Amino acid sequence: MKLKGILMFVVLLCWTVSAYALDPTLTVGSTSYQAGKTVSVPITLTTNGANIAILAFELTYDPALLSAPQVTPGSGVTVLGKSTYDNKDALGNTMSLVSNVPTATPGKYRVLIAGLVDTVAGTMTGGSTLLTDGIVATVSFTAASSSTGAITLTNSFTDAADAAANTVAINGSAPVSLPFSVGKVGDCNSDGKVSAADVQYAINIVMRKTGFTYSPLCDVNINSTTGEYIPDGKTTASDVQTLINVIMKKTGWVLPN
Ligand SMILES: [Ca+2]
Ligand SMILES: [Ca+2]
Numbered sequence: 001m002k003l004k005g006i007l008m009f010v011v012l013l014c015w016t017v018s019a020y021a022l023d024p025t026l027t028v029g030s031t032s033y034q035a036g037k038t039v040s041v042p043i044t045l046t047t048n049g050a051n052i053a054i055l056a057f058e059l060t061y062d063p064a065l066l067s068a069p070q071v072t073p074g075s076g077v078t079v080l081g082k083s084t085y086d087n088k089d090a091l092g093n094t095m096s097l098v099s100n101v102p103t104a105t106p107g108k109y110r111v112l113i114a115g116l117v118d119t120v121a122g123t124m125t126g127g128s129t130l131l132t133d134g135i136v137a138t139v140s141f142t143a144a145s146s147s148t149g150a151i152t153l154t155n156s157f158t159d160a161a162d163a164a165a166n167t168v169a170i171n172g173s174a175p176v177s178l179p180f181s182v183g184k185v186g187d188c189n190s191d192g193k194v195s196a197a198d199v200q201y202a203i204n205i206v207m208r209k210t211g212f213t214y215s216p217l218c219d220v221n222i223n224s225t226t227g228e229y230i231p232d233g234k235t236t237a238s239d240v241q242t243l244i245n246v247i248m249k250k251t252g253w254v255l256p257n
Contacts, residue, residue: 022048026057026136027173028155031231032185032216036145039066039178040256041153042230043074043111043137050170051162052131057172058110058157059139065151066141069109074135075226081126083116084137110157111137128163135228150177179216185229186243186255188218194255199243205235224252 025046033039043057059069073084087110113136115127143151155172162168186194188201202220204212219231220242245253 023169023171024048024050024052024160025171025173026055026155026158028059028153028176029135029230030176030178030233031229032179032219033143033147033151034183035143035147037143037257038140039143039151040138040140040229041178042135042228043139043155044134045131045136046133047131050160050168052160052168052170053128053163054112054114054161055131055136055170056110056112056157056159057155058108060108060154060156061141062151063107065144065147067144068140068142070140071109071111072138072140073113074137075223075228076132076134077113077136080129080131081116082113082129082131083126085112085114086110108156109139111139113137130163135230138228150179152177183217184255184257185217186220186246188215188243190217194243194246196247199240199247202235202240202243206237206240220246220255222253222255224250227252227254229256 025048027044027046029042029044031039031041041059045052045055061069069086069088071084071086073082077084087108113131115129116125118124152175154175158170158172160168160170183190184192184194186198188198188205191197198218201212202218205214205218214235216231218235218239219233220239221230221232222228222242223230224245242253246255
């Protein structure tokens with residue numbers, strides 16, 4: 001009876017775990033941008049243990065506010081031998097997503113992350129490698145010079161499969177609103193330059209001193225190896241140390257323009 005009870009418990013536990021297993025999730029990162037400048041939006045994958053060899057997503061945006069989408073594969077994707085593909089033609093126009101009709105459809109940018117196909121060399125790499133957690137792509141746009149307020153990006157489509165071509169369910173993130181900021185990233189005190197005063201400003205935010213609150217300009221997280229700008233929506237010790245490294249001109253520590 002005792003063994004039977006234990007077996008029942010194990011079966012119930014397994015059922016519970018499988019019933020509540022999380023689907024992988026693709027998140028559109030929130031960041032800040034300046035009117036007329038480039039805005040880079042990180043796309044982050046959380047696999048939750050799923051085997052994902054190929055992945056597609058589509059960003060919906062207001063073409064009056066954002067233009068010229070351009071994807072760059074995340075450093076982890078490149079290491080895996082994969083590449084990114086998008087729905088732009090040779091002229092840089094985004095193409096219709098219906099029946100391959102070559103009609104421009106501004107406002108929808110679709111990206112596929114898959115094995116790298118080199119038609120010139122006749123080679124393929126990364127066909128079976130599995131994506132790992134982290135930034136899988138960065139999509140940059142040009143923000144209109146008249147942009148004010150926040151821009152909303154929607155991850156309206158996600159599609160994934162494993163190396164055996166089985167479809168993998170994946171969740172896209174909710175609409176993300178990108179805050180508008182005027183100034184240079186790292187210029188916490190808005191005096192037009194990044195200096196030791198900005199380090200002190202960031203320290204004051206972390207120390208919750210009166211009059212010093214979070215600003216996207218003081219959210220400066222970067223990956224010094226890949227150069228990726230990965231703001232996390234808060235100003236913490238990590239931002240203070242980043243500013244210190246930038247001001248000390250340590251190799252690799254460069255803030256976006
Ligand atoms: Ca400053
Ligand atoms: Ca931060």
